Amino acid sequence: MSKKMEGSLLLRNGRLLDPESGRDGRFDILVEEGRICRVAPRLEGPADRVIDLSGLWIMPGAIDLHVHLREPGFEYKETILTGARAAAAGGFTSIACMANTSPVNDNAAVTRFILEQAAAAPVKVLPIAAISREMRGETLVEMGDLVAAGAAAFSDDGRTVPNSKLLRHAMEYAALFDRRLFCHCQDNALFADGVVHEGLLAAAHGLAGIPSLAEEIDIARTIMLAEYLGLPVHICHLSTRGGVELVRAAKERGVAVTAEVTPHHLFLDERAVADLDYAGEIVEGFRPEPRRYNTNTKMSPPLRSAEDVEAVRQGLAAGVIDAVATDHAPHEATEKAVEYDLAPFGVVGLETALGLVLRLVAEGLLSPLRMAGVLSLEPARILGLADRGRVVEGAAADFTVIDPEREWVVDPESFRSRSRNTPFAGWRLPGRAVKTIVDGRVVFE
Numbered sequence: 280m281s282k283k284m285e286g287s288l289l290l291r292n293g294r295l296l297d298p299e300s301g302r303d304g305r306f307d308i309l310v311e312e313g314r315i316c317r318v319a320p321r322l323e324g325p326a327d328r329v330i331d332l333s334g335l336w337i338m339p340g341a342i343d344l345h346v347h348l349r350e351p352g353f354e355y356k357e358t359i360l361t362g363a364r365a366a367a368a369g370g371f372t373s374i375a376c377m378a379n380t381s382p383v384n385d386n387a388a389v390t391r392f393i394l395e396q397a398a399a400a401p402v403k404v405l406p407i408a409a410i411s412r413e414m415r416g417e418t419l420v421e422m423g424d425l426v427a428a429g430a431a432a433f434s435d436d437g438r439t440v441p442n443s444k445l446l447r448h449a450m451e452y453a454a455l456f457d458r459r460l461f462c463h464c465q466d467n468a469l470f471a472d473g474v475v476h477e478g479l480l481a482a483a484h485g486l487a488g489i490p491s492l493a494e495e496i497d498i499a500r501t502i503m504l505a506e507y508l509g510l511p512v513h514i515c516h517l518s519t520r521g522g523v524e525l526v527r528a529a530k531e532r533g534v535a536v537t538a539e540v541t542p543h544h545l546f547l548d549e550r551a552v553a554d555l556d557y558a559g560e561i562v563e564g565f566r567p568e569p570r571r572y573n574t575n576t577k578m579s580p581p582l583r584s585a586e587d588v589e590a591v592r593q594g595l596a597a598g599v600i601d602a603v604a605t606d607h608a609p610h611e612a613t614e615k616a617v618e619y620d621l622a623p624f625g626v627v628g629l630e631t632a633l634g635l636v637l638r639l640v641a642e643g644l645l646s647p648l649r650m651a652g653v654l655s656l657e658p659a660r661i662l663g664l665a666d667r668g669r670v671v672e673g674a675a676a677d678f679t680v681i682d683p684e685r686e687w688v689v690d691p692e693s694f695r696s697r698s699r700n701t702p703f704a705g706w707r708l709p710g711r712a713v714k715t716i717v718d719g720r721v722v723f724e
């Protein structure tokens with residue numbers, strides 16, 4: 280991030296979507312020295328730069344709670360810089376990156392390394408440190424050290440923490456440092472060697488199944504621990520109807536649980552694995568060759584049933600699920616060009632997420648304000664970022680500017696990401712980010 284002081288910036292005539300205040304209307308925003316200085320229906324200059332946003336939406340910068348940046352260790356898939364550029368192009372102003380790098384981000388030196396690399400990145404990078412050393416689930420990391428180095432949260436994402444006593448201690452220590460655990464909930468024994476959802480598709484194609492129960496049983500355990508301790512916890516990538524019900528019931532009891540859902544679990548069900556029936560509209564020429572399977576539909580948790588997709592959609596609309604997070608998981612093309620069983624889990628998401636969420640708005644599932652909430656305010660709250668996710672005087676001048684009418688077709692070849700493993704190639708999406716502003720600086724347009 281350039282530390283150069285920015286001049287004043289006047290953002291005019293945009294439709295402001297500020298979920299915290301509930302403002303949805305035409306406002307001007309004056310930015311000075313990277314901070315929001317004034318917000319009013321009409322502001323006159325002078326300003327060093329004036330940008331007219333007529334016909335566009337402006338919301339607090341989108342924050343992705345869950346990305347895999349692959350550096351250190353797997354730079355051929357993604358680096359901090361390529362991932363951050365993909366984020367900026369996708370309209371994200373902050374991204375929280377998971378710890379399953381090599382070495383694992385389980386000590387302050389790795390956290391510091393990530394932040395040093397991120398100094399040149401166009402968006403904010405918030406390192407999430409591991410819960411256990413080498414993510415083995417055996418020994419707690421030095422949380423105090425990691426927080427001092429800049430850890431924004433703790434997660435062994437990619438794996439669960441099977442030892443409930445360790446998970447308990449992790450929740451307790453993290454709370455001392457005002458940090459939250461981001462839990463990848465999956466019962467290892469039930470997950471076993473599964474590669475797709477345990478259901479019709481698995482049976483028809485002879486693929487090993489991952490039952491919904493694998494997720495639900497571990498969400499129940501995680502919620503019970505949080506409830507017993509009276510501490511907050513965040514559940515990653517909810518994918519099942521039962522998971523939504525567990526979170527709904529826990530919230531009703533007053534448990535401080537939050538949850539995220541990915542765009543792929545909102546739009547695709549198990550049938551996409553075999554290219555059977557895309558929910559999306561395939562544009563002529565982009566339809567993949569007819570084939571039995573598409574490894575860009577393999578991720579953990581897997582694409583579930585159509586009923587599960589409906590449940591996570593309703594959960595998001597109702598506020599049971601707080602946020603949309605991508606689980607951006609880049610893999611190199613040759614790694615995915617193998618039998619379904621052998622392909623790594625994960626799909627990219629930074630450059631398609633906003634367009635897909637805009638589709639939920641177009642479908643009437645989310646209001647524009649709720650869209651801004653699930654992409655900015657709620658993620659900021661989950662990360663405890665008091666000066667982001669909101670449009671108030673003094674807050675960071677991070678904005679996502681959207682053209683809601685700029686229809687486009689997903690072409691993986693155009694991605695800034697180093698990897699192209701998307702299940703959404705050829706999808707027609709209704710709108711996109713046309714400007715991404717971080718600390719008052721336009722980092723993408």
Ligand code: DOR
Binds near residue numbers: 379608
């Ligand atoms: O699909 C996934 N890919 N799920 C995870 O939990 C990990 C991720 C990765 O690192 O590739």
Ligand code: ZN
Binds near residue numbers: 436437438463515579
């Ligand atoms: Zn995960």
